[in-house]
Amino acid sequence: MAYDVTEDLDAFRAETRDWLEANCPPSMRTPMKDSEVVWGGKSEKFPNPESKIWLERMGEKGWTAPEWPAAYGGGGLTKEQNRVLQEELRRIKARPALFSFGLWMFGPALLEFGNEEQKKRFLPDIVKGKTRWCQGYSEPGAGSDLAGLQTRCEDKGDHYLINGQKVWTSYADKADWIFCLVRTDTSTKHEGISFILFDMKSPGVEARPILLISGESPFCETFFTDVKVPKDQLVGRVNGGWEIAKRLLQFERSSISAGGFGGTGGSGILGPEEYAKIHVGTDSEGRIADGDLRGRIADHKMYAKAFNLTVQRQTEQAKAGQQVGHTASILKYGAAKMNQDRHELLIEALGSEALGWEGEGFDKGAMRATRGWLRSKGNSIEGGTSEINLNVIAKRVLGLKDHQ
């Protein structure tokens, strides 16, 4: 049977274009405002009502998760169709309908490791943005050495009982559910970890926001005291959680680095070269007057360009079926460096304009840059420190051996 892929894609493009034209509300085609990012879940306030309509429509089509199977609420699109969809979304400058750890991290892992009943139960509400998930990984005693986690999960016959503490739980205070690493065997390390899901409203769960140096509180300390969890909420097999955890970390590192922590731009903040031209000044040929600063800004801009080209190259090679192994760690390392360098240059170029904290007298964009600079210090810590990522590259990519 003749099957014309190109023709099919052209038809899909036409349908998609019509649908987006009819369904993407006008304000959803304007640049995203920080205050209007939609994370979904029960705590979502939708400050812009059109963002609610946009999420509902995209969720109904399954286009928040275009390549997930339709049976789990996803779009059921092929890679090629998804590429067309993304191109059409970019063409009308559509905002992402949903930001979600469920979409980026938990969902892909559940698709691989969950059972049928779990996938049917949890994935559709992720696609529609009805359930907001948070990640229970790090603990006070288990940061880089994640497998050293101590949160206990005991088998009580008809349920599990969880006791312990997590930290750096992103938006735990706003999330509906948590995917969590717990210890089901204390006699071994990696082989004693399980991957479990529970409702954040369960009795015994308490999330306390942590105030950061940037003045924001995106992370929480999360406490579990005798939390009862039904047994069908454990994913994979008991003591088999480490494999899921590692896979999920790859999704996390990829999703962090795909956006480069926003290291190539930010809302309402100019680039370091623009601030330098304004605050340091230019010579007669329009160059930044401070040659040393100019050279370092150029160096950074070139690093950022090289980083973006690398993301593109790996995407293309993956599409062509070429193996691109363990690139997640390379990109996570690069993304952290890029965003931190960018913020240091912003601060340097802004001079005393960057030294404001709040109130009047300072440029609003500059104050956001200052907060962003402080926040960026976490980039080389969260999602695997830069040192841990270098370990992963050295051992898994380059094959260097451990100390004997």
Place this chain on the structure above:
Amino acid sequence: MSFVLTEDQEMLRDTAMAFARDELPLTHLRALRDKGANGHDPETRKKLAELGFFGVIISDEPGGEHFGLVGLGQILEAQGRTLAATPLLQTALIAASAIQLGGSKAQQAEWLPKIAMGEATFALALDESAHFAPLNVATEAERNGQGYTLNGMKRFVPGGHDADMFIVVARTFGEAGDRHGITLFLVPRDAKGVTVQELKTVDSHGAAHVTFEDVIVGEGGVLGPVDEGADVLEPVLDRAAIGQAAEMLGSSAAAFEMTLEYLQSRKQFGQLIGSFQSLQHRAAKMFTEMEMTRSCVAAALAAVDAGSGDVAELASLAKAKASELVHLVSNECVQMHGGIGMTDVADPGLYMKRARVQEAMYGGASWHRDRYARLNGF
């Protein structure tokens, strides 16, 4: 833009990699050096011609198909791995590009087939000082009855000691530093008044200072527009920088692999030194830089073939990144080999010596950073 090679390009890459490994291993360069050949290697030139490597960006008929700069980049990367001294960058890339971009129909008909067959080698005679400064040209071309009279001196002309023809960048108007007033000329090595002073260089590839004293060039020797030669020279130099970057990527990859092997075999304190975290992290950082540089080189090569508007920006990006990479990797290669890295019998030193020549050619990292900033308006 494509980061994925076509099947034909993939085959060309495999052929080039195998040729460099089997016919031009590092021992080949070492042998040439030890017998004082200074990069002269007629036998290799013959083999490269037989493989068709000189004609990779030249089509049989005007407008016909060829492997493109992406294809030639694979060959240059392969020869960079073994530090092979060949005329490919000067002839197959620079001269072919200059004649394609600036040559008259007659010049193209005369020279492109000869280049493709490996029958003529070229060298671009550009620099007049110790640093790359393409508009700083004082070599004078004065109009006479039938053509021009050239006077001036070109320093460190890569491949100049081994070339049959020179592409000379001269001034027909204005002063050193002016963009307007530059004209390119095709000058045979054996023309009256051309003196080639062969240089023994640190990388054993050789080069030459070339002096032009009352050299008469006919109208037919003018390559491209009179006074506006920079319009041809600049895109040619972009391609040269990209080709050089591809070669540097190959050198970096080979030096890195050699270092990695040493880390996995050398023991101290009863441990493989590659198990020490300080060395692991440095190796991982080098690898990360290499992956990024590979993306830049691939993007720049593809941009030339696609005729994109951002070739200049990508050329500066690729050359700067490759310069930084080869500098870092060649230094680390010596350091991580320890004492053995300081000896002549070991290979790290060869990579470091070649690296500094590669870095300097067609603009170093700081030159290209400055240009990148200018192109981006700051």
